[in-house]
Amino acid sequence: MPAAIAKPTAAELDLLQTLWPLGAATARQVHQAMQAERPDVTYATVLRLMQIMHGKGLLIRDDRQRSHVYAPAQAQDSLQTNLLKDLIQKAFAGSAKALVLAALRSGISSKEREEIEQLLKDDQP
Structure with a gap:
């Protein structure tokens, strides 16, 4: 390991x-x-x-x-993913949904909200 x-x-x-x-x-x-x-x-x-x-x-x-x-020593996306997983476990009891909801409530711009909505639409089967 x-x-x-x-x-x-x-x-x-x-x-x-x-x-x-x-x-x-x-x-x-x-x-x-x-x-x-x-x-x-x-x-x-x-x-x-x-x-x-x-x-x-x-x-x-x-x-x-x-x-x-x-x-x-680590690519940016790899380190960010590891830090995010750690944050989700420690601060949000393992719930990615709780993290996303907290981020959305913290005051994102309307442009960021539109981009997120588009990402979610594009990801639909």
Whole structure:
């Protein structure tokens, strides 16, 4: 049985959101990309976080070059699915329906509601 992947913290998820579109990148490249949203983030913080994430198994690292290249250990959809399953079990007693109803009550836009309705219509047999 494979070992469970560590659950990322909020800061680690933020970094993954930056890294997933890049695919693989050096700490400097991730830092530059993150600065667009968070100009206060330092290179040292990004590097340290990436090293921690590598240690936790959230990132893989290619250290064949002078600048280490990091990549997510899991694809975005795979990690999101695992986190969602965990959330459904812990917060909604295993009920996906309860999660969906809570999400719908939390104030989605009319555009999002239309998209959801279309997805449900398209999925009908």
